[in-house]
Amino acid sequence: MATLVEFTVDGDEFPLGALFASLPDVTIELERIVPTTESLFPYVWIRGASPAEVEAAISASAAETLTVVDDLGSRGVLYRAVWRPDVDGIVDAIVSSNVTLLSATGTANQWTFRLRADDHETVSAFRERCRRKGIHIDVTRLQPLALVDARDEDGLTAAQLEALELAYERGYFDEPRRATLEDLAAEVGITRQSLAGRLRRGHRNLLAGLFGFDRPDERLSAGRH
Template sequence: MHFHLARVSTIAEIALPASEFALRETFSRIPGAKFEIVGVVAHDTERVMPQMQAITSDIAVLQSVLTTDSSVTDCTVITSRGNRGLFWMNWCERVREVVYLLAKNETTVLAASAATSEWQFRIQSEDRDAFSTVYESCRDAGFPVEVKNVHEQTTLLKDSRGLTTQQYETLQTAIDRGYYDIPRNATTEDLAEELGVSHQAISERLRRGHRSLVEHGLSSPKSDSA
């Protein structure tokens, strides 16, 4: 299977205080806890953010605290190991409403995490104007969202030329994690850890992927007066 660079979408990073969204009481009692949503469900208002990974000193204590948090209607520990636990979550209506507003107008919630009493969301859209509508909808509903960053992201799409599957996976992960950003937000070591391969394998995939893209890009030059 082969791929080439094709589509550019817009990514927005949005913040919302836990006091206005979820886990306010939990942060009040365990301020050092960190949370990351696994498998965000953006368009199903009944099953938003179904799984949550937590990092804290005592998972059993955290579960007890979560059961008394007003934003949580039910939670179950799926797995736990050391200071990490994976929870199956049911959230209150207010939480579902926020996620629904963030996912309006063909936007998609890519990631959600929380630490130090603040939630961070990463949402994607093909239309930059859609983010203005999302922001206004949240503000109109009384949710004080703050836009931290908006940037363009290139997505690799299937084609009959260019990259192998491994090269595609590595390059797309590099794009997603900010390896090509200025300043760079990820290293080859970060990519190797995420993909579960050696640093050398990442370096080779990047070099070969870059070479393939350049060769295909140069194979059909366009007329240019410059």
């Protein structure tokens, strides 16, 4: 099942983050693309700095060149980027995982990425690559793409999906059960009550996405008509 994953990393984890040392107030946005080793992230928007300021700071970044494609003034400048062949880190993890970049925005504090993967296994492989490279990613959203369309703002959180997945894998839903709430809570490192709440909210959001309800009480309202 296609999966949406959103995560953040520190501002200096992505190669162009080096620009923030000279231009701390800029915002960088990558154009949506399926990155490959031959074509990493060819188009980049930079807002909050003139082309001259960017050119002066580019020597500190991992991009070999940034060429102005279009200057829209206050709306930003579109650049074509040519990357150094030895670029690694989060870039290599994304490229090697065969995922689609939906959006990526960087500031001096952090980068926020949204990726689409063909299945949850691809997401797991990406996270494992990041761990092996020593890259800490903070996953803020992990959700089947089918639910994104139905409940874009109120879908499963990463914590809810983790709890549901763990419960399924450990046999919590089996008959008879092979794991208890206490077992699952201990593995996650939270209280039994918190784990039960995550499972309950996760179930509710899954059902809301399945039946197309935007709010938990919408089912009751719909039943009265």
